[in-house]
Amino acid sequence: MSFSLAHALTGLFWLGALLLLGGLARRASLWQQGHSASVSWLGLLAMPKRYFVDIHHVVAREPAVARAHVAAAGGGVAILLLSALNYGLMLYQGWLDVLLVLMAAVMLLGARMMQARRLQAPPRLSQGRWQVLPARLRLFALGSLLAAGLLFAGPQMGMAGQLIAVAALLMLALGGAELALGIGLGWPMKHAVAGLLHLAFHPRAERFAGKSSDLKPLNLAAGELGVAKVEDFAWNRLLSFDACVQCGKCEAACPAYAAGQPLNPKKLIQDMVAAQSRGTDPAYAGNPHPGREAAVVVKPGEDIVGSVLAAETLWSCTTCRACVENCPMLIEHVDTVVNLRRHVTLSRGEVPGKGSEALANLRNTDTVGGYPLAVRYHWAIDLDLPVLQPGDQTEWLLLAGEGAFDMRYQRALRALVKVLKAAGVKVAVLGAAERDCGDVARRLGDEAGFQRLAKANIATLAQYRFDRIVTPDPHVFHCLANEYPAFGGQFEVWHHSKLLEHLLARRAIPLKADATPLPPLTFHDPCYLGRYNDGFNAPRNVLKGIGIKVVDMQRSGRDARCCGWGGGAAFTDIPGQRRIPDMRMDDIRETGTGRVAVACPNCTAMLEGVVGERADVIELAELVAERLA
């Protein structure tokens, strides 16, 4: 009897393996719709490190779930490997059966923990097949446990043994179907295969070597105009969508979703899955884009935007990267949003709201607001700030950015210059030669406009000699530091928070000696300084350095909520239930400090634009200037 059970297991194993391979082949044919991408096969070798280190960084933030996953997945993989040895290769060793029983117990435990979590599933989790997955996995684990146990100790069990064997085989077949058919039919276990391959062939492989948050340039000369159809994605981008486990962490972190704008990043990824699988996968069973139907109609051959995806969904995104930061499968939502936007902007020219006006202003005046370049430094007219002429030299070059046209932010800029002067920093500006950095153009999908500005700025900057650039605008900072290098612009750029931190640490800023203790305040992390560039500590150290205690909001640092400006969202202004800055102001109110420090001209404008009673919004430099001796 045990002999035949063992053979049945061998058969089952190879049947499963064949089904899995067939399914993988089918899925791979879907990925092949995408265009080629330069990937390194060495990624396969790097996979374990990426799995255990990079993914761990993300999932460790939710330890209970991580433990359950370790048990279920670890147990499951061990079962498969052991079965491959013992039954696949027909070794039929008793001691392997013992190991199998042990691993099956571990998996059982893990699946049990997952099932318990499913009883009170947070709303961000998808239902449908995902809801029943833990039960199926339990079945598989139990089947393995019974079968291996039986084979080890069973020959003497007679009739009962036969019954158990049949039951175990049934369980294995039922539960194993989930594993074997997942990848082919787009069932939940698809994530295991696609997820591992995604780690190996990640479209942004450099993120495993360090921070990588820059958008990649389009080769406009070669006719690249963003993604219109599935075929315009790289194949490994299509693969990355299939890695999604529908955990909804992106959904929970997304400010646009919380504001009731028609964007749910999880659904966005699933829309891409629907588009590439032409709707053959099981229907999506999670939260829809707010205010929209969950069901999508896939019309093969049609553009994605306008069929599977509404344009408003795309334009709701603030590119805040909260989703990317939280995704356990390391999916890059912002890349996809911008790639789709590029098509809508470059090919169709359909940028909603004030977005197209901002782009026109950039084309015609090199400023977002349509201002004359000559007035950018009018606020500094009495500050004796040297304006560089070509060939001139300075230690620090200050780029004020678009905030220089805003009367409110001019106060912050004046404070910054005052502090830098007090600290004896040699700083100069470009005057009318400074153009917009192109951030808004790029996030709104106008890659052509961005590249024009980037190249023009790089050519301009080449005419001057300076050691470093300092800017209070995180968007200028991000563009120059991370996105200009692709166009040959190598600059050492500091955000002013870093310079202030540096100066305070060296005691270069003369501070009031008889410092009366200052009331605590809270700090709002700008996305493009924080999540984009890991600049979490510098602003906090500055506040500490001038003796102010920071009471952090619940969502701060890596989890900070966007102010709502980024990605041109303030221009496209897609309506929702609430406004994102209002929600951020609620976060600020919760701290009870009544004051919030900011380090970005756009956060300043968004938070000061909150109507009704609100906290005072003070720029970092202003706070330092107040403490000047």
Next chain:
Amino acid sequence: MKIAVLVSPAVHPVSGRPCAGEADLAALALAQRLPGELQVWYAGAADDAALADYLARGAGTIHSLNLSPDSDVLSALGSALQGVDMVLCGARSGGGDGSGLLPYQLAEQLGAALLPDVLDLSKSDRQWRAVQALPKGVRRTLQASLPLVASVNPRAATAPGWSYARLQQGKIRRKAATGAALAPVVLEPSRRARALVAASKVSGHARMQGAIAGGDAKAAGVVVKQGDSVEKAQVVLDYLRQHQLVDF
């Protein structure tokens, strides 16, 4: 039906760079709504970059009559547009002299009817019916039969959004042309400046007194010195309500 749209670069009011003119764009957009074979024409000395905005906003191909900057475009356009049924152009160009005269001169040269400052064009029987924009929002319907020239109001229609792909696909077909030398332009004010005369010769101080001093004068106002800001604001509000200047 052959339709021709005339476009020319405007000067951006802030940066002075060439860009698309509002009225010409509206003419382009209006023409795209009409049935017929559409051709876009330009006459003058502008380079490709100056015409780029029109290509990016859906002009497709622009036929350019290359003229030296100091020559009149009229005769060149007039001969190029022979046989065209309908000519649309902006009511006034955003660059050059911007005199708005060209449509009139062109209509005369082509022997066509002129429909000035048009918001909409539609066909009724054999005729074309146009909605004309008059000052203060007044509208008037005009009718003409082909051939006709229509100068288009900037608010008539919106051209497709600016698209890089359309710019790349767009073409400018250039042809050399000649034209008479432009007559020198003499600028003069449209109305003779009138010397300003004060309505009353009383001094500013005296008028302020008249406005705020109590008493019998009609214009007399109230000076509120007592009370806090809320009470003072209440006085202002009462005044506004009394004179029905606010209705809450």
